[in-house]
Amino acid sequence: SPHIIAIANQKGGVGKTTTALNLGTALAQSGLRVLIVDLDPQGNASTGLDIPRSDRQPGCYNSITGRAELDECIRATQVEGLFIIPAEPDLAGAEIELVDQPNREFCLQRALSHVQGFPVIIIDCPPSLGLLTLNGLVAATTVLVPLQCEFFALEGLSQLAQTVDRVRGSFNQRAVIEGIVLTMYDRRNNLSELVAADARSFFGQRVYETVIPRSVRVSEAPSHGKPVMLYDPRSAGALAYGKMAQELSDRFHLR
Amino acid sequence: SPHIIAIANQKGGVGKTTTALNLGTALAQSGLRVLIVDLDPQGNASTGLDIPRSDRQPGCYNSITGRAELDECIRATQVEGLFIIPAEPDLAGAEIELVDQPNREFCLQRALSHVQGFPVIIIDCPPSLGLLTLNGLVAATTVLVPLQCEFFALEGLSQLAQTVDRVRGSFNQRAVIEGIVLTMYDRRNNLSELVAADARSFFGQRVYETVIPRSVRVSEAPSHGKPVMLYDPRSAGALAYGKMAQELSDRFHLR
Numbered sequence: 001s002p003h004i005i006a007i008a009n010q011k012g013g014v015g016k017t018t019t020a021l022n023l024g025t026a027l028a029q030s031g032l033r034v035l036i037v038d039l040d041p042q043g044n045a046s047t048g049l050d051i052p053r054s055d056r057q058p059g060c061y062n063s064i065t066g067r068a069e070l071d072e073c074i075r076a077t078q079v080e081g082l083f084i085i086p087a088e089p090d091l092a093g094a095e096i097e098l099v100d101q102p103n104r105e106f107c108l109q110r111a112l113s114h115v116q117g118f119p120v121i122i123i124d125c126p127p128s129l130g131l132l133t134l135n136g137l138v139a140a141t142t143v144l145v146p147l148q149c150e151f152f153a154l155e156g157l158s159q160l161a162q163t164v165d166r167v168r169g170s171f172n173q174r175a176v177i178e179g180i181v182l183t184m185y186d187r188r189n190n191l192s193e194l195v196a197a198d199a200r201s202f203f204g205q206r207v208y209e210t211v212i213p214r215s216v217r218v219s220e221a222p223s224h225g226k227p228v229m230l231y232d233p234r235s236a237g238a239l240a241y242g243k244m245a246q247e248l249s250d251r252f253h254l255r
Numbered sequence: 256s257p258h259i260i261a262i263a264n265q266k267g268g269v270g271k272t273t274t275a276l277n278l279g280t281a282l283a284q285s286g287l288r289v290l291i292v293d294l295d296p297q298g299n300a301s302t303g304l305d306i307p308r309s310d311r312q313p314g315c316y317n318s319i320t321g322r323a324e325l326d327e328c329i330r331a332t333q334v335e336g337l338f339i340i341p342a343e344p345d346l347a348g349a350e351i352e353l354v355d356q357p358n359r360e361f362c363l364q365r366a367l368s369h370v371q372g373f374p375v376i377i378i379d380c381p382p383s384l385g386l387l388t389l390n391g392l393v394a395a396t397t398v399l400v401p402l403q404c405e406f407f408a409l410e411g412l413s414q415l416a417q418t419v420d421r422v423r424g425s426f427n428q429r430a431v432i433e434g435i436v437l438t439m440y441d442r443r444n445n446l447s448e449l450v451a452a453d454a455r456s457f458f459g460q461r462v463y464e465t466v467i468p469r470s471v472r473v474s475e476a477p478s479h480g481k482p483v484m485l486y487d488p489r490s491a492g493a494l495a496y497g498k499m500a501q502e503l504s505d506r507f508h509l510r
């Protein structure tokens with residue numbers, strides 16, 4: 001059965017989407033078939049892979065509400081071996097719609113249980129701990145947390161850890177924070193080092209050795225509809241995501 | 256009646272909290288009494304003003320659910336004239352709890368209708384378009400949108416504009432995006448100028464002339480429990496927020 005990696009952090013702008021896109025690209029380039037689930041109504045992962053707004057129906061909303069077969073919701077991308085379930089605008093209303101549904105936390109898990117032929121599934125979660133992110137955590141076999149090297153981002157970790165513990169207790173005993181990846185690390189700013197040191201002392205080995213540097217090329221890539229791994233494969237950001245994907249494959253023996 | 260400024264953008268990490276803290280500080284330093292409402296379960300605005308976690312009960316959750324009188328929920332801060340309704344951890348469950356309440360979009364408006372003695376109220380919204388942000392937009396007399404000078408941030412503006420239009424149509428005819436402030440502008444990155452030019456062509460005069468530069472001192476300030484206006488008043492970020500507050504007072508004739 002597939003490795004289902006939920007990329008979650010309620011703190012906004014920490015690099016969840018950027019990590020989902022580039023980790024997905026790197027693993028696909030290494031020969032694996034990878035499926036990205038864009039669970040964020042903003043649809044940034046869909047945009048980052050150049051899926052036109054006119055080609056996102058049916059997508060994630062239709063698959064979690066059971067309105068469409070999963071096969072109809074999967075799109076190929078410009079990266080060989082990388083596929084995506086895009087986010088349609090209706091996804092914005094899903095949180096309120098799901099509240100009164102029985103088994104409201106299991107909608108995504110149910111949809112993904114029919115997936116065939118993808119050893120790796122990556123879920124890009126929105127910046128909140130609401131029902132969409134809960135669905136991501138319940139469907140996941142492992143949780144990866146991007147941690148921006150800034151003070152406010154560090155503060156949110158305990159709230160996130162408590163939510164993951166709650167999900168493990170009530171819905172999915174595999175929900176564990178298995179990895180933390182430091183993002184937007186800036187050598188010139190000693191705050192980055194403070195946050196990195198704090199994270200390593202608190203989460204130990206779970207923190208990836210690879211650190212993703214702050215790099216202008218990474219922030220330019222989305223305006224070209226490409227992950228930085230394709231936009232500028234030799235940039236510091238792309239090389240770091242390549243190394244991180246290598247580290248993740250080793251942890252999960254993915255080859 | 257007070258000016259109630261909702262600072263909203265569902266895109267994460269664009270500078271909502273940083274703008275709320277420093278705008279609030281600058282207006283208070285100019286002699287106005289200002290109240291910040293921390294409507295984000297992350298509680299970053301409360302942390303940025305050094306409100307201890309042990310002193311946040313009762314706070315925003317208790318005031319919007321009517322469990323506590325407003326006076327009990329207001330705290331003084333280290334800035335003279337600046338007060339805050341802090342976010343308690345229970346706020347994280349409010350979105351799900353509010354769904355079945357009658358008039359669920361009006362809870363904050365009802366709570367703030369009893370406020371006396373604050374000509375300016377600033378609401379720091381979470382990074383989503385769920386019921387908490389809806390409550391902020393319904394209670395507001397004006398909406399201010401921080402726009403990070405990056406591609407993904409520009410993409411979310413139309414979704415935000417549609418939500419504000421919907422709120423104006425059904426709940427609050429004063430809900431209008433009156434201002435957009437460009438944040439984390441980086442002179443060395445031509446993407447910043449592209450985003451700025453796009454925003455000005457689309458929103459015209461609503462875009463503030465003052466642009467907030469990306470500045471390390473801004474990101475260091477929260478770890479000292481102070482807005483950058485107090486932490487380093489001569490830094491580029493602090494000076495820019497001072498100018499922006501001046502521009503805002505002129506627009507609303509606040510003096």
Ligand SMILES: Nc1ncnc2c1ncn2[C@@H]1O[C@H](COP(=O)(O)OP(=O)(O)OP(=O)(O)O)[C@@H](O)[C@H]1O
Binds near residue numbers: 018127222237408
């Ligand atoms: N290593 C990096 N260097 C520079 N910019 C980066 C880096 N990683 C991400 N960014 C940029 O920072 C912004 C935030 O990143 P991203 O959108 O991936 O975060 P997110 O956690 O998915 O945000 P949200 O909480 O809104 O979903 C984006 O504009 C992105 O291009």
Ligand SMILES: Nc1ncnc2c1ncn2[C@@H]1O[C@H](COP(=O)(O)OP(=O)(O)OP(=O)(O)O)[C@@H](O)[C@H]1O
Binds near residue numbers: 150469470
């Ligand atoms: N002008 C700036 N220069 C450098 N760093 C900044 C600037 N403005 C904000 N930051 C930093 O960027 C991060 C995001 O800012 P902030 O938390 O204010 O955004 P937000 O929109 O409130 O985030 P969220 O969506 O999680 O609520 C913080 O770590 C903050 O310290």
Ligand SMILES: [Mg+2]
Binds near residue numbers: 018040044126
């Ligand atoms: Mg994202």
Ligand SMILES: [Mg+2]
Binds near residue numbers: 271272273299379380
């Ligand atoms: Mg914030």
